[in-house]
Amino acid sequence: MRRIYLDHNATTPVRTEVLEAMWPFFQERFGNASSIHVFGQDARAPMEEARAQVAGLINARPGEIYFTSGGTESDNLAIKGIAYANRDRGNHIITTAIEHSAVLSSGAFLETQGFKVTYLSVDAYGLVDPNEVEQAITERTILISMMHANNEIGTIQPIKKIGAIAQQHEVYFHTDTVQSAGKLPIDVEAMQVDLLSLSAHKIYGPKGVGAIYIRKGVEIEPTAHGGHHENNVRSGTENTTGIIGLGKAAELAAQDREGEYRHLIELRDTLEKRIVDEVEDVQINGHPTKRLPGTLNVSFYGAEGESLLMSLDMKGIAVSTGSACTSGSIEPSHVLLALGLDPHTALGSVRFSFGRDNTIADVDEVMAHLPGIVSRLREMSAVMEHE
Amino acid sequence: MYSPTVLDHFQSPRNVGDIPEADGIGEAGNPISGNQMKLYLKIDDKAITDAKFRTFGCAASIATSSMLTEWLMGKTVEEALTIDNKTIADELGGLPPTKMHCSAMAADGVKAAMADYEKRQVGR
Numbered sequence: 001m002r003r004i005y006l007d008h009n010a011t012t013p014v015r016t017e018v019l020e021a022m023w024p025f026f027q028e029r030f031g032n033a034s035s036i037h038v039f040g041q042d043a044r045a046p047m048e049e050a051r052a053q054v055a056g057l058i059n060a061r062p063g064e065i066y067f068t069s070g071g072t073e074s075d076n077l078a079i080k081g082i083a084y085a086n087r088d089r090g091n092h093i094i095t096t097a098i099e100h101s102a103v104l105s106s107g108a109f110l111e112t113q114g115f116k117v118t119y120l121s122v123d124a125y126g127l128v129d130p131n132e133v134e135q136a137i138t139e140r141t142i143l144i145s146m147m148h149a150n151n152e153i154g155t156i157q158p159i160k161k162i163g164a165i166a167q168q169h170e171v172y173f174h175t176d177t178v179q180s181a182g183k184l185p186i187d188v189e190a191m192q193v194d195l196l197s198l199s200a201h202k203i204y205g206p207k208g209v210g211a212i213y214i215r216k217g218v219e220i221e222p223t224a225h226g227g228h229h230e231n232n233v234r235s236g237t238e239n240t241t242g243i244i245g246l247g248k249a250a251e252l253a254a255q256d257r258e259g260e261y262r263h264l265i266e267l268r269d270t271l272e273k274r275i276v277d278e279v280e281d282v283q284i285n286g287h288p289t290k291r292l293p294g295t296l297n298v299s300f301y302g303a304e305g306e307s308l309l310m311s312l313d314m315k316g317i318a319v320s321t322g323s324a325c326t327s328g329s330i331e332p333s334h335v336l337l338a339l340g341l342d343p344h345t346a347l348g349s350v351r352f353s354f355g356r357d358n359t360i361a362d363v364d365e366v367m368a369h370l371p372g373i374v375s376r377l378r379e380m381s382a383v384m385e386h387e
Numbered sequence: 388m389y390s391p392t393v394l395d396h397f398q399s400p401r402n403v404g405d406i407p408e409a410d411g412i413g414e415a416g417n418p419i420s421g422n423q424m425k426l427y428l429k430i431d432d433k434a435i436t437d438a439k440f441r442t443f444g445c446a447a448s449i450a451t452s453s454m455l456t457e458w459l460m461g462k463t464v465e466e467a468l469t470i471d472n473k474t475i476a477d478e479l480g481g482l483p484p485t486k487m488h489c490s491a492m493a494a495d496g497v498k499a500a501m502a503d504y505e506k507r508q509v510g511r
Contacts (some may be wrong), residue, residue, distance in 0.1 A: 302443065303443075304422075304443055304444050304445055306445035306446060307397070307444070307445055307446050307449060310397060310445075310446040311398075314394075314398060330421045330422055330444065330445060343419060343421075344443075347421075347443075379403065380400060380403040380440075380441055380442060380449065381441060381442070381443040382414075382416075382423040382424055382425045382441040382442050382443045383423055383443040384441075384443075386405070386441070
């Protein structure tokens with residue numbers, strides 16, 4: 001069976017060029033980048049090149065990039081790091097209801113530590129209103145954390161406007177760009193971002209490595225205390241192979257971004273149109289235009305998400321669903337509920353996320369199976385009216 | 388994640404639909420925000436002669452509903468009421484721990500259908 005991978009927002013395969021760049025650093029050039037001898041320096045130099053490559057992707061300076069284990073760690077470090085370093089200034093953080101769980105859970109943790117967190121609502125497309133951000137700011141506000149693009153629905157927030165508001169009110173601004181880095185243009189200067197999270201494995205790099213951008217002059221309290229690596233921001237022997245993979249992936253993403261954007265949007269729009277034309281009672285979730293190019297989130301009323309996912313998987317097509325049927329009940333995605341979807345519609349949602357290796361033939365293959373799967377599940381559904 | 392029996396019942400569910408002149412109808416699950424099952428039973432002389440279902444939910448809840456209808460066929464009312472939250476999971480060769488509530492929904496559906504059946508008997 002030909003297998004089709006349409007879950008690139010979850011993770012991506014490592015590109016061959018990335019793997020080739022990483023390869024020597026497992027064995028031949030294995031040195032600890034903190035060592036002064038030749039082995040150490042032989043690992044240090046390419047790591048610094050990777051720092052410049054990552055900086056180039058977001059228009060930062062290499063000295064403002066620190067390597068981490070990925071998006072979750074970067075989010076934790078940004079939010080807790082700013083919170084603990086600014087306790088004397090305030091205790092209020094503003095974020096949104098549709099953030100990744102790394103941000104929401106960091107916020108929930110800080111609430112147990114005496115911080116107050118405002119979770120802003122979004123409109124039916126998933127957009128935050130900049131006026132609401134401004135209104136939420138108090139004298140005690142120290143940080144705004146808002147994702148650039150949402151992982152489930154792809155909606156792109158007006159980051160530049162939020163950055164200007166944060167700057168005007170002298171509040172730090174963090175953005176999670178795990179889904180957008182390498183896919184959308186990012187400029188930390190134009191966007192007035194103080195802290196930014198990104199991850200390698202969403203852009204054809206290896207898992208377990210990412211980066212945080214921290215604007216020069218912005219102080220954070222580290223979460224890992226140790227041997228002064230990464231300028232004391234993130235201690236722990238550097239993951240040289242991973243970092244070099246991240247650097248190469250960032251370089252390639254910047255090079256290929258425009259062509260890939262067109263490729264992804266063509267595939268996504270074709271699938272979207274065919275689903276709307278060929279399947280009844282569907283709803284596209286997310287913003288019609290302000291959306292990640294490869295992301296398509298669809299609700300199929302009356303069919304449950306995991307059943308849709310499993311049925312497609314049996315036909316060799318890998319997608320994802322925001323609903324999680326785990327201990328006790330099925331839980332609709334918090335993102336879809338925040339858009340105002342009723343729980344049943346939210347439960348019947350599937351995310352298709354395209355990547356560079358997908359082709360139009362993959363769209364045809366999806367549409368060869370999807371309408372039949374949906375009607376089969378609806379036929380046996382207890383929430384549909386049957387004749 | 389799922390046993391071959393679960394996948395088989397999910398892919399080819401048995402007894403999907405309803406019974407127009409059912410003797411007992413049971414609903415289980417969470418009608419507002421979760422899995423939902425409707426179970427239809429035909430009962431002759433205190434024995435189940437037909438069982439059909441409709442379910443909205445994950446693969447495990449569809450498979451448990453399907454297996455439930457097979458398990459019920461030919462059972463007496465008393466036998467059917469011995470069902471608990473593990474009965475159908477065991478019949479399916481086990482369910483992941485996080486999916487045991489799907490098996491519990493099947494048991495709830497049987498109890499609801501039996502309560503409906505008893506109510507109709509009184510009314511006769």
